[in-house]
Amino acid sequence: MRRIKNAFYAQSGGVTAVINASACGVIETARRHRALIGKVYAGRNGIIGALTEDMIDTSRETAAAIAALRHTPGGAFGSARYKLKDLETHRAEYERLIEVFRAHDIGYFFYNGGGDSADTCYKVSQLSKKMNFPVQAIHVPKTVDNDLPITDTCPGFGSVAKYVAVSTREAALDVASMAKTSTKVFILEVMGRHAGWIAAAAGLAGKDAGEAPHIILFPEIPFDKKQFLKHVAATVRDHEYCVIVVSEGAAWPDGSFLADAGRTDAFGHKQLGGVAQTIAQMVGDELNLKYHYAIADYLQRSARHIASAVDVEQAYAVGRAAVEMALAGQNAIMPAIVRKSDRPYRWKIEAAPLARVANREKKMPRRFISKNGYGITAACRRYLEPLIRGEDYPPYRDGLPKYVKLKGISVPKKLNTDFVV
Numbered sequence: 001m002r003r004i005k006n007a008f009y010a011q012s013g014g015v016t017a018v019i020n021a022s023a024c025g026v027i028e029t030a031r032r033h034r035a036l037i038g039k040v041y042a043g044r045n046g047i048i049g050a051l052t053e054d055m056i057d058t059s060r061e062t063a064a065a066i067a068a069l070r071h072t073p074g075g076a077f078g079s080a081r082y083k084l085k086d087l088e089t090h091r092a093e094y095e096r097l098i099e100v101f102r103a104h105d106i107g108y109f110f111y112n113g114g115g116d117s118a119d120t121c122y123k124v125s126q127l128s129k130k131m132n133f134p135v136q137a138i139h140v141p142k143t144v145d146n147d148l149p150i151t152d153t154c155p156g157f158g159s160v161a162k163y164v165a166v167s168t169r170e171a172a173l174d175v176a177s178m179a180k181t182s183t184k185v186f187i188l189e190v191m192g193r194h195a196g197w198i199a200a201a202a203g204l205a206g207k208d209a210g211e212a213p214h215i216i217l218f219p220e221i222p223f224d225k226k227q228f229l230k231h232v233a234a235t236v237r238d239h240e241y242c243v244i245v246v247s248e249g250a251a252w253p254d255g256s257f258l259a260d261a262g263r264t265d266a267f268g269h270k271q272l273g274g275v276a277q278t279i280a281q282m283v284g285d286e287l288n289l290k291y292h293y294a295i296a297d298y299l300q301r302s303a304r305h306i307a308s309a310v311d312v313e314q315a316y317a318v319g320r321a322a323v324e325m326a327l328a329g330q331n332a333i334m335p336a337i338v339r340k341s342d343r344p345y346r347w348k349i350e351a352a353p354l355a356r357v358a359n360r361e362k363k364m365p366r367r368f369i370s371k372n373g374y375g376i377t378a379a380c381r382r383y384l385e386p387l388i389r390g391e392d393y394p395p396y397r398d399g400l401p402k403y404v405k406l407k408g409i410s411v412p413k414k415l416n417t418d419f420v421v
Contacts, residue, residue, distance in 0.1 A: 004036060005107030007323075008050060009058075010043035011142075012082075012113030012120075015075040016156030017163075017304040018315035019112060019142050023076060024069040025319025026110050026140065027058050031066075036327055041104060041411050046080035047111070047120065051093065051419050053100050055411040068404035070316060071394035073304035076406055082421065084120045087127065094127045096419050102133050103414040108326050109135050112319075114143035114154075118334060119358035125332040138322040139334040139354055142315075144301045146197035149360045150352040151336035153387055155318055156301065158311030161201030162388035163303045164190055164245070164296065168205035171294070172212030172243045179241035185232065185283050187293040189276035190300060192247040194219050195363045198300070202245035203376035204384055212243035214374075217279070219249035220364050221373040223258060229286050231374060236289060246275050305401050309390025310345070321349045345386030 009026050011019055023042070030037045042056040043049025049056075056077055058066070069076055084093050101109070111121045118139045125137035141148055146157035168188060175186045192198040196218030206212050214235045217223060235242040250258045259275035276293040283291050314337055321335035336352035339345075368380035376384075394401040 004038045006038040006105050007040045007108035007110060008043065008055070008101065008104075008106045009040055009077075009110045010046045010049060010112065011075040011077055011079040012046050012111060012117040013079060013142075014081075014144065014301060015073070015079050016142060016144050016301050017073045017159040017307045018156055018312050019079075020069040020072045020074070020076045021312050021315035022112050022140050022142060022155060022319035024066055025316040025321075026112075026323055027066050027069075029320045029323040031063075033323070033327060037108065037323070038105070041106065042077040044408070044410075045078035046082060047084065047097075048080045048082050048421050049078070050097050050100050051421050053103075053413045053415055053419070055104070056406070056408050057411045060409040061406055065404050065406055070312065071304065071392070071401075072403040073302045076404070077408075083116050084123070087123045091127075094123060095131065097124060098128055098131050098133050098135070099415065101128075101135055104411065107135060108323075109137040110140055110319075110322050110326075111137070112140040112142050114141075114145070115148060115357070115359060115361065118148070118354055122332055122354035122358045125354070136326045136329075136331045137354075138326050138330070139357065140318055140322045141334055141336070144198065145192055145195055147195040147362045148334075149357055149362045151334070152339040152347065153314070153337055155311060155315035157197060158308035158314070158387040159303065159306070160191070160198055160300050161204070161384060162308045162311075163300050163306055164188075164198055164201045165204040165388060166306060167296065167300075168202040168213050168243065168245060172205065175241050175243060175292075176212075182290065183241070183292050184236050184289040185242045185244065185280075185291040187244045187246060187276045187279050187283075187291065188213075189246050189248060189274075189293065189295045191296070192219060193249045194361060196220050196247050196249070196369075197364060199245050199247040200364060200368065200376050200380055201384055201388070204381065204388065210239050213245045214239070214242045215244045216374055216376070217244065217246040217250040218364060218369060218373070219247050219251055220366070221369060222253040223250055224253075225282065229282065231372075232283060232289075233287055236287075244279060246279055248275055250275055304394055304403075307392050308388045309392040310387055312392040314347070317349060325351055342382050342386060345389070
């Protein structure tokens with residue numbers, strides 16, 4: 001008879017409007033298998049919670065509170081931009097994880113994050129075998145950038161895509177109504193470090209010729225200042241206004257970012273932001289056109305009030321599948337979303353080996369970007385449209401969304417040693 005073991009769940013990196021739906025999927029599914037999984041402990045502030053033995057006992061939360069995670073944005077247990085370093089030169093961090101897991105009888109590790117989290121999950125699965133304390137490590141996919149390989153889409157992306165497409169359409173109507181005597185150019189900056197998926201989603205805002213967005217700037221297409229300004233001028237001449245959506249990762253032909261802040265985050269990635277202002281300055285200085293710009297920033301990834309119903313469903317499904325795959329004996333895998341058809345949109349979940357996920361990045365294929373480099377193709381539209389379908393509104397009270405706040409009761413520590421991160 002299989003011995004009951006506890007599970008550890010953690011959230012990593014930038015959170016999304018639906019990451020808690022994945023947490024809900026993990027915890028509710030684990031609760032349905034109490035004969036195989038004891039308790040689910042959640043890391044307080046992500047993987048740091050495991051390293052410092054600072055964990056939340058989710059069994060102390062009511063069923064109603066856990067269910068409410070499905071419609072609550074942010075990271076309910078706290079996330080962290082903390083990257084576990086190379087396994088060979090920083091082995092102590094990984095050994096500490098196993099030490100904590102051993103102390104709390106944790107046999108399942110569910111890590112909810114992007115590419116760096118997939119890498120950590122893979123390394124933990126390898127080291128646990130060497131240390132003779134087997135841990136089934138399952139990566140639960142999440143990233144608004146939509147850049148994980150193998151999976152058709154990444155939970156979190158569909159809701160950001162919906163927010164960006166809606167915002168672009170609404171802002172365009174505003175600008176168009178004022179263009180005769182006021183603003184001629186509007187620029188919206190969206191996330192996306194090396195992959196232009198979020199920027200591409202703005203293309204869903206308009207279908208017919210002349211409809212906004214008129215220009216999308218992708219990280220995959222080197223920025224040509226002369227051609228860009230020429231296109232802006234022509235658009236204003238023909239339509240009286242121009243709506244531009246620019247990815248934060250837009251770059252010059254030499255690969256340097258248009259808006260490199262000169263800093264790196266905890267994952268070692270370039271700190272980006274401010275590309276909208278850079279573009280706006282060009283428009284103002286070179287074309288002498290009145291402009292406005294906006295930076296979607298955290299708004300795009302936290303907007304649960306306008307989440308995609310498909311995205312919510314998929315986020316929950318990968319959490320549920322992670323537990324089911326672990327109970328089936330699988331290890332070092334990620335539940336990947338596989339598209340079966342576009343119309344009607346049908347999908348399923350299959351296991352993808354982490355060896356093929358970790359440290360790999362999926363960018364926009366050239367066939368998804370228009371010939372002139374400023375828009376999306378019909379193929380891209382077919383890919384994107386199903387991902388933003390449906391509304392999954394949270395409950396409202398007094399005119400505002402009603403979100404849950406967990407009790408967050410700590411798991412008593414069992415180790416005498418502290419670990420400094």
